[in-house]
Each structure stands twice: as structure tokens, then as C-alpha cells.
Amino acid sequence: MAEPTATSYLNAAYTARSWLLTLDHKRIALLYMVSITFFFFVGGAAAVLLRLELLSPQADLVVAETYNRLFTIHGVIMVFFFLIPAIPAVLGNFLVPLMIGAPDLAFPKLNLASWYIFMLGGSLCLVALLFGGVDTGWTFYTPFSSLYSNSNVMLTALGVFVAGFSSILTGLNFIVTIHTLRAPGMHWFRMPLFLWAIYATSLIMVLGTPVLATVLVLVALERGLGIGIFDPRLGGDPLLFQHLFWFYSHPAVYIMILPAMGVVSETITCFSRRRIFGYSFIAFASLAIALIGFLVWGHHMFVSGQSMYAGMVFSFLSFLVAVPSAIKVFNWTATLHKGRIRLSTPMLYALGFIGLFTLGGLTGVMLATLGLDVHMHDTYFVIAHFHYIMVGGAVMGYLGGVHFWWPKISGRLYSEWWGRLSALIIFIGFNLTFFPQFLLGYLGMPRRYHVYPPEFQVFNVFSTAGASILGVGYLLPLAYLLWSLRYGPRAEGNPWLASGLEWKTPCPPPVHNFDATPVVRHGAYAYGPDGELRDA
Amino acid sequence: MPEEAIFEDALERRQAAALGMWTFLATEVLLFGALFVAYALNYHLHADAFREAARRLEHLLAGANTAVLLSSSWTMAMAVHSAAAGRRRSLLAYLAATMLLGAAFLGVKAIEYRTEYEHGLFPGRFTWQGPAPARLFFNFYYALTGLHAAHVSAGLAALAWLWLSAFRARLDPRSVAAVENTGLYWHLVDMVWIFLYPMLYLMGRAP
Numbered sequence: 033m034a035e036p037t038a039t040s041y042l043n044a045a046y047t048a049r050s051w052l053l054t055l056d057h058k059r060i061a062l063l064y065m066v067s068i069t070f071f072f073f074v075g076g077a078a079a080v081l082l083r084l085e086l087l088s089p090q091a092d093l094v095v096a097e098t099y100n101r102l103f104t105i106h107g108v109i110m111v112f113f114f115l116i117p118a119i120p121a122v123l124g125n126f127l128v129p130l131m132i133g134a135p136d137l138a139f140p141k142l143n144l145a146s147w148y149i150f151m152l153g154g155s156l157c158l159v160a161l162l163f164g165g166v167d168t169g170w171t172f173y174t175p176f177s178s179l180y181s182n183s184n185v186m187l188t189a190l191g192v193f194v195a196g197f198s199s200i201l202t203g204l205n206f207i208v209t210i211h212t213l214r215a216p217g218m219h220w221f222r223m224p225l226f227l228w229a230i231y232a233t234s235l236i237m238v239l240g241t242p243v244l245a246t247v248l249v250l251v252a253l254e255r256g257l258g259i260g261i262f263d264p265r266l267g268g269d270p271l272l273f274q275h276l277f278w279f280y281s282h283p284a285v286y287i288m289i290l291p292a293m294g295v296v297s298e299t300i301t302c303f304s305r306r307r308i309f310g311y312s313f314i315a316f317a318s319l320a321i322a323l324i325g326f327l328v329w330g331h332h333m334f335v336s337g338q339s340m341y342a343g344m345v346f347s348f349l350s351f352l353v354a355v356p357s358a359i360k361v362f363n364w365t366a367t368l369h370k371g372r373i374r375l376s377t378p379m380l381y382a383l384g385f386i387g388l389f390t391l392g393g394l395t396g397v398m399l400a401t402l403g404l405d406v407h408m409h410d411t412y413f414v415i416a417h418f419h420y421i422m423v424g425g426a427v428m429g430y431l432g433g434v435h436f437w438w439p440k441i442s443g444r445l446y447s448e449w450w451g452r453l454s455a456l457i458i459f460i461g462f463n464l465t466f467f468p469q470f471l472l473g474y475l476g477m478p479r480r481y482h483v484y485p486p487e488f489q490v491f492n493v494f495s496t497a498g499a500s501i502l503g504v505g506y507l508l509p510l511a512y513l514l515w516s517l518r519y520g521p522r523a524e525g526n527p528w529l530a531s532g533l534e535w536k537t538p539c540p541p542p543v544h545n546f547d548a549t550p551v552v553r554h555g556a557y558a559y560g561p562d563g564e565l566r567d568a
Numbered sequence: 569m570p571e572e573a574i575f576e577d578a579l580e581r582r583q584a585a586a587l588g589m590w591t592f593l594a595t596e597v598l599l600f601g602a603l604f605v606a607y608a609l610n611y612h613l614h615a616d617a618f619r620e621a622a623r624r625l626e627h628l629l630a631g632a633n634t635a636v637l638l639s640s641s642w643t644m645a646m647a648v649h650s651a652a653a654g655r656r657r658s659l660l661a662y663l664a665a666t667m668l669l670g671a672a673f674l675g676v677k678a679i680e681y682r683t684e685y686e687h688g689l690f691p692g693r694f695t696w697q698g699p700a701p702a703r704l705f706f707n708f709y710y711a712l713t714g715l716h717a718a719h720v721s722a723g724l725a726a727l728a729w730l731w732l733s734a735f736r737a738r739l740d741p742r743s744v745a746a747v748e749n750t751g752l753y754w755h756l757v758d759m760v761w762i763f764l765y766p767m768l769y770l771m772g773r774a775p
Contacts, residue, residue, distance in 0.1 A: 055571070136574050138584045204591045212584040213574070238591055242599035250606075250711065259691045259707045261606065267614050267701035276602050544573070 040443065040540040055140035056543055061126035062441070063147050065434075068114050068122065069510070071154060074161075075109035076506065078102045083465075083499040089486045099482035100167035101183065105157075107170030112192050113154050115422055116284060118430045119291035120237070121150070121202055124230045126441060128206055130534035130541065131224050133215025133550040138208040146201040153195030160187035169480065171281070174262040174273040178254040186252055193248045196241045199287075203237030206230055215533070217552035221315070224532050224556045225308060228315040229294025232322035236283045236290075240326070244280035247273060271337055278329035286325040288422055289389070290318055292429020293360055296382045299436050300364050302530040303379035304371025305563030310363040311555070317356035324353045334405045343402055350400035357393050361386060372563045376528070377451030381432025384459045388424025392417055395470065410480075413473025416466045424462055431458070431509060436530075438513065439523030443540040446516040450508060458505035464498025529565050531558045578741040582748075589749040593756050596719075600760050603715065607708045607767065614701035621702035622772025624689060625709070626680050630769045633676040634761065640669035641758040644751050651747040656739055659747070663731045666754070670724050677717055709768055716764060719757045726750045 041058045044050070051059060081102050085093040094102065125143065129136050137143050160166055166188040168177040177185050210231050214223070251273070253259040262268045301308050308314060330338060330346030338346075364386055373379070395417040399405050408414065439445055468491035473479075477488050484492070523539040533550055534541075558566040575581035611618050647662035681690070688695030689706055696702070730747055737743075 134574070138574065139588060140571055140574070142588075200592075200595055204588055204595075207591055208584050208588045211587055212580060238595050239598055242595045243602040246599050246602040249715070250603075253707075253711055257691055259710055260704070261707055261711060263704075265700075266704040266707070267610075267617070268704055269610070269613070272606055272609060276606065279602070 038538060038542055040538065041543045042443065042540050044543050053144070055136070055144055057125050057129050057137050057140065057143060058441075058541065060143050060147055061122050061124075064117060064121040064125060064150070067147075067151060067154065068117055071109050071113040072506075074158070075106050075114055076503065078106035078109070079499065080503065082106060083496040085482050086484070086492045087496045089484050089489050089492075091483050094482060096482055097167065100169075100480070101165035103480060104166050104169050104188075105161050108157060108166070108188060108192065110422075111170055111284070112195050113150075113157065115288040115426050116199060117150060117202075118288070118426065119295065119433060120206070120230060120233055120287070121146075121198075123226075123295065123430070123433045123437065124206060124233075124291060125202070127437065127534055128209055128227065128230060129213070130440075130537060130545055131227055131532060132210065132213060132218055133533045133546060133552065134209065134213035135545050137205045138212055139205050142201050143205055146198040146205070149201070150195055150198035153191045153193070153198065156191030156194060157188055160184035160191060163187070171277060172248070172251055172273075173277075174251060174254070174270045175264060178251050178260070178262060186256055189248045189252055193245055193252075196245050196248075199237045200241045203234035203241075206234040207238065210234075215550050215552055218533075219552075221312065222552055222555045224294075225297035225311070225314050225318070226291075226294035228318045229290045229297070232318040233287050233290045235319075235322050236287050236325065240280040240283040240287075243276055244284075247276040247280070250276075271333065274333050274336055275329065278332045279326070282329040282332065283322070283325045285418070285421065286321050288426040289429075290321060292385060292426045292433075293318070293389075295429045295433035295436070296364060296385050297360075298530075298532070299378045299382040299432055300367050301557040301559065302436075302528050303374045303376055303382070304368050305374075305559045306367050306371040307557045307559055308363065309366035309369075310359070311557075313359050314363050317359045320356040321353060324349065324356070328353055328400075331400050331405070334402055335409045347400055347402045351397060354393060354397050354400075357389075361390055361393075375452070377446075377448060377455055378432045378436035378528075380452055380455035380459075381428050381435065384455065385425055385428045385432065388420050388428060388459075388462070392420025392424055395420065408473055410478055411473035412469040412477045412479055415479050416469035416473060419466045419469070423466070428458070428462075431455075434509075434513070436528070437534070438516070439527045439539050440534060440537075441540065442513075442517055442520075443523050444516045444520035445523050445527060446512050446520055450512040454505050454508035454512075457501060457508065461498050461501030461503075461505050465495050465502050466498070468492070468494040468498075526565075531556065531565060531567060582741060582745040585745045585749055586752075589752050593752060596753075596756055596760075600712075600715070603708075603712055604763065604767070607712065610701070610704060610708065611771070614699075614704065617699035617701040618705045619772040621698055621705035622768060624684075624687065624696070624698075625769050625772075626683055627769040627773065629676060629680055629683075630765060633673055633680075634765050636669050636673050636676065637758050637761050640666050640673065641755055643669060644754045648748050648751040651734075651739060651744045654739055656734060659734055659739070660731060663727055663734065663747075667724055667727045667731065670720055670727070674717060674720055674724075677713065712764055712768065716757065716760055719760070723750070723754050723757055726753065 041056055051063065054060060081093065085099060163184050166183040166185055168181050168185055172189060210227060250261045254261055254263060260266050260268055262270050262273045264270060297308060297314060328346060328350040330342055331350045334343050399408060399414060399417055435451055472488055472491045475488065477484055525538060526535040536550060537545055554567060560566045575584060643662045643665040647659055647666060650659040650662055684690055685693060691707065691710060694703055727750065730750055733743055
């Protein structure tokens with residue numbers, strides 16, 4: 033394609049004002065992308081220090097106090113300022129209107145406001161970090177957080193509280209947009225599965241986040257004004273804090289993983305040139321995960337003094353959430369079957385996701401088992417399990433999505449060779465980092481300590497070595513994607529020959545997305561028997 | 569994309585705004601819901617102490633305040649009605665009445681807080697020698713009513729903004745939708761109080 037003559041959303045204006053006050057969902061998506069990339073490397077830097085400290089059994093690099101602050105900041109930044117906004121606020125913002133054939137989200141001003149709110153929350157947490165950080169863990173458990181901790185709990189909690197509203201507003205915007213702005217013919221069951229995933233995610237954001245807001249307010253009231261709600265001296269119940277906290281924070285895991293599943297549904301179909309197997313099963317599985325995800329929070333509290341009967345119910349419900357998750361994995365596998373598979377970069381991430389998510393999910397079932405959890409609770413087994421879901425799942429999904437839609441977002445192609453290489457490096461580095469932690473946890477190494485018995489050293493050395501490989505794997509895409517912005521070849525209109533309305537716009541799309549409102553005449557993933565695109 | 573260009577017509581836009589508002593109200597229900605559940609659990613754990621503590625509240629004042637807030641919901645409903653009918657003057661009057669009643673509610677609440685302060689039932693100045701969990705009850709009371717008062721204040725700010733824009737310019741479909749949505753919010757805040765009043769003030773007095 034020659035030099036594009038039409039103006040795209042990228043070259044429509046160049047001023048800082050045109051970015052910072054933009055109402056274009058695509059530009060807001062890029063604002064988010066830059067912000068969360070920054071937060072990712074802040075959280076990552078903390079992880080590097082943690083892994084370095086754990087290279088040897090004794091304390092060489094940091095004292096216990098600093099170590100607590102490091103893992104807290106790693107958790108707070110990664111959970112609230114990277115993983116939760118990653119796919120929804122970046123890819124969702126960019127793609128939801130394009131995928132349904134709309135000019136923008138329903139409430140563009142609200143969308144921009146949500147980015148500012150997010151940045152305000154993030155800044156508060158960074159200020160708390162600069163003033164010495166916080167040592168409660170990202171879970172803010174009472175009464176430590178409310179009565180005893182001598183660190184910046186208030187400021188950090190305020191930052192997370194504020195960022196929560198950004199999450200609520202984003203979810204609200206997606207829900208209203210998907211309900212009201214679908215193009216003619218875009219029935220619910222013709223939508224790409226990414227949208228079902230985003231819709232289910234939005235429901236969790238809208239219904240879960242306010243409970244986190246309440247619980248953080250209560251911690252602040254108790255700590256700042258002495259209005260104790262969880263204070264055991266008054267007869268308050270610290271366990272109640274955990275109930276309320278996990279009522280949001282367990283579903284928050286599904287805020288992270290569901291959109292990644294949506295990305296996988298898009299990439300698997302495109303790079304095996306097949307319709308998705310069991311469309312409606314995957315669509316409903318997303319909703320089922322969102323629904324059941326609200327009913328499993330108690331599995332974080334099997335050893336916290338929760339009643340045995342509650343534990344049994346939560347254990348059963350936690351098994352149940354594995355069912356829709358497994359449905360998705362089986363359907364993706366069936367989609368691959370007899371497909372014309374092309375192992376391009378996004379596909380490598382998608383396949384990596386399926387494997388790592390399966391391992392993370394199955395170890396989750398182990399942890400949901402009451403008896404086993406008593407043994408493995410608060411060990412590295414749990415750390416490994418949730419990193420398989422959050423890093424092996426959500427981050428792989430995010431990176432896969434960024435690579436898949438990069439030509440659409442930037443109008444440029446990145447180097448396939450570097451793309452595949454770094455996908456491979458990330459996969460190897462990830463497994464080397466976290467698989468040894470399953471073994472460490474099973475052998476009994478507890479989480480959150482900076483020292484450990486010498487016999488655990490060999491696995492920790494593996495893990496730290498893996499983390500350094502993983503770090504290289506994350507820096508590479510940053511380098512070659514930025515490089516492609518200037519030197520990459522220009523993308524054709526539809527470089528992957530993918531289905532979906534977003535590929536019917538130029539790369540990068542114009543400000544208004546579609547010249548005329550598109551009319552949809554068939555379902556998603558219109559790939560023919562020979563892998564050809566049927567709606568071209 | 570400017571907001572005007574997104575929806576095909578004013579009706580679609582209004583429906584989207586209403587859906588957005590209802591979704592927001594769902595988040596509000598969860599926000600208060602978490603506190604309600606926490607309160608219910610603690611009431612269950614410390615029923616006697618909570619009931620004894622609850623009898624120290626100014627239930628008559630709060631009862632009158634309930635009437636004030638319910639009346640404000642009526643004036644709000646009339647404001648929505650006036651806006652829909654395009655009657656600007658009556659809209660201004662009803663909005664002003666709603667603000668007045670809302671402010672009166674906050675005023676009475678402040679008097680209640682002051683009475684509790686004087687009786688030594690205030691955080692930081694808690695001198696009442698009741699059963700230990702009684703203080704927990706008062707902490708819930710301040711958290712719940714404080715959060716509710718914050719919502720009333722936010723509603724008052726929204727009403728003031730509506731009043732000013734209706735005072736300055738003619739009614740258009742956008743401002744009608746804004747009045748409707750603020751009305752939804754105001755009613756929700758009212759509903760929350762309808763639950764709070766018996767939960768906090770009356771349960772201790774039930775035989």
C-alpha cells in the first residue's frame with residue numbers, strides 16, 4: 033500500500049492537547065497503554081529486587097522490612113495498575129467500538145475521565161512508594177493494616193480506591209456501549225467472543241469494585257479516625273474484612289483472565305483459519321465465570337478461621353468455576369483440530385496461554401481442595417498457581433493481543449522473527465521462574481519471607497535465573513514494537529486476513545472509525561472451508 | 569469523537585444515558601450493600617449490645633428527618649415531571665424545593681451528630697459506659713450515615729448544577745435526561761435511608 037492519504041486517528045493532530053484532551057477511544061486506549069506499560073516496569077523492578085534477594089537463603093540485599101514493602105508494591109502496582117486495566121482499558125477501549133461498528137464508546141468524556149482518575153490513583157500510590165512504601169501486602173489485611181502497620185497504608189489505599197472508580201466507569205461505558213451501539217445486524221450472538229469476554233468483565237468491574245471501595249473506606253476510617261469496624265477489641269471481626277476484600281478481589285482475578293480468554297478466541301480462530309468451535313458455549317462460559325466467580329471468595333480463607341461448613345461450600349463452588357474454564361480450553365483445542373495453523377507471534381502467545389492457563393487452573397483446583405489447601409496455603413505453591421494465571425494467562429493474553437492488533441493500532445508491522453523469538457523467550461523464562469515455585473511450595477517454603485532454609489536454594493536459583501530471562505523477554509517487545517513505529521513496513525488493511533469489523537477499517541483507522549455504519553450479515557469468524565475469509 | 573455524533577438521535581442517546589445511570593445505581597447498591605451486610609453480621613453477633621446502643625439514638629429526630637427526605641423525593645419526582653412536560657418555571661421551583669429539603673435533612677443530621685457528641689457517643693470522645701460492642705454499633709452508625717450524607721451532598725451539588733443550567737438556558741432533551749437521571753440517583757439515596765432508618769434507629773426499640 034502506498035503512503036496513506038487519508039488522515040488516521042494518529043495523524044489527525046499532533047499537539048499534546050490533542051492527546052491529553054482527546055475524546056477518541058483509540059487515543060485514550062493509547063494513553064492507557066503507555067501508562068500501564070510504565071506501571072508494569074515499576075512493578076517489574078520490585079519483582080527483580082525480590083528475586084535477587086531470594087537468590088541466597090540469607091538476607092543479603094534487603095532487610096525484612098524492605099522486603100515486605102517490595103512485595104507489597106509489586107502486588108499493588110501489578111494488580112491494580114497493570115493487570116486489571118491491561119486488556120479492558122487498552123485493547124477493550126480500542127476495539128469495542130470497532131468490533132461492533134460504532135464511532136466511539138457511548139460516553140467519551142467519561143472514558144477520558146476514567147483515564148485521569150486512573151492516573152490520579154496511580155500517582156497517589158507512587159507518592160506512597162516514594163515516601164517509603166507500604167508493608168501490608170496488596171491485600172491490606174486487618175488489623176495489621178488498620179491498627180499496627182507503620183507505613184503509608186492510607187495513601188496507598190486511597191490510590192487503589194480512586195483507581196477503582198476508573199475501573200467502574202470503564203466497565204459501565206462498555207456495558208452501555210455494547211447494549212446500545214451495535215451496528216445493524218450485529219446481534220448478540222454475532223459478536224466476536226472478545227466482546228462477550230469484555231462484557232462479562234465489565235459486569236464484574238461494575239458489581240465488584242464498589243465493595244472494594246467500601247472495604248478500603250472502612251480501613252481508612254478505622255486507621256485514620258478511630259472508627260473501628262474490624263477492631264477485635266470492640267468485638268469487631270477481622271475475618272469480615274477478608275470476606276469483603278475477597279468478594280471483590282477474587283472476581284478481580286476474572287477481570288484479569290476473562291479478557292485474555294477473549295483475545296485467545298480471536299487469535300486461535302484467525303491463525304487456524306476456522307470458525308470457533310462451540311461459539312455459544314464460550315460466550316456463556318464467560319458469563320458463567322463472571323457469575324460463579326462471585327461465589328468462590330471464601331477459598332482464600334480456608335485456614336483463617338472460617339467455619340468448616342462455609343469452607344466446604346466454597347470448596348465446591350470453586351470446583352464449579354473450573355467447568356466453564358475447561359469448556360473454553362476444550363473448545364479452543366477443538367478449534368485448532370484440523371485447522372490450517374500458522375505459528376505467527378500472536379498465535380504463539382495464544383497457544384502459550386492455553387497451556388499455562390490449564391496448568392494454573394488445575395493447580396487452582398488442587399488449592400480449592402480443603403485438605404490440600406491446609407498443607408499448601410501461604411506457600412510458594414499458591415504464588416506459582418496465581419502467577420500461572422496472571423502472568424502465564426493474563427500477561428500472555430495481553431501481549432498476544434497487542435501483537436495481533438498492533439498493525440491496526442499503529443499501522444505498522446513488527447518483525448515476525450523478533451516477535452516469535454521473544455514469545456519463545458517469555459514462555460521459557462516464565463516456566464523456569466514459576467515452575468520451581470510449585471515444587472518449593474509443595475516442599476513447604478512459605479511465601480512473604482526474605483530468608484529460607486538452605487535446602488530450598490537450588491529451586492530459588494532456577495527461579496531467579498528464569499526471572500532474568502523473563503525480563504529480557506519483556507524488554508524485547510518494548511524495543512521492537514517501538515522500533516516498528518518508525519521503521520516497520522506499513523500494514524496492509526488486513527494483514528492477517530482476519531474476520532471482524534475492526535479489520536474492515538484502514539490501518540490505523542480514521543478518527544470516526546467507519547465511513548458509513550457497517551451492516552452485519554453473518555456471525556463472527558467467517559472463515560471458509562479452505563481457510564479463506566468469507567466476508568471479504 | 570464528539571458526543572453528538574455517536575448516537576443516531578436524541579432518544580437513543582437518552583436511553584443510553586438512562587442505562588448508564590441504572591448501571592451506576594447497581595454499583596451504589598453494592599457499595600452500601602457491603603456495609604449493610606457487615607452491619608447485619610455484627611448485629612447478629614452482638615444483638616443485645618447493639619439494641620441497647622441503638623436506643624441512645626435520636627429516633628424521633630431521625631423519624632422527622634425521614635419525612636423530610638421522603639418529601640424531597642416527591643418534589644424530585646415533580647421536577648422530573650415538569651422537565652418532561654417542558655415547564656421550566658415549575659422545574660426550577662421543584663428543584664429548589666428538593667435542594668431545600670435535602671439541605672434540611674443534612675442540617676437535622678448535623679444536630680443529631682452534635683447531640684451524640686454532647687452525650688459522649690462520638691469517636692474520639694466516647695465516654696458512655698455501655699457494653700463493649702456498643703462502640704462498634706456507633707462506628708457502624710457513623711460509617712453508614714456518613715456515607716449516606718456524602719451521597720446526599722453529592723446529590724445537592726448535582727441539583728444545584730441542574731438548577732443553574734435550567735435557570736440560564738431553555739430546556740433541551742439533554743437537560744431533561746439529566747434531570748431524569750439525577751432523579752434516579754436521588755431516589756436511590758432516599759431508598760438507602762429507608763433501609764438505614766429502621767436498621768439503625770428502630771431495631772433496638774422493637775419489642
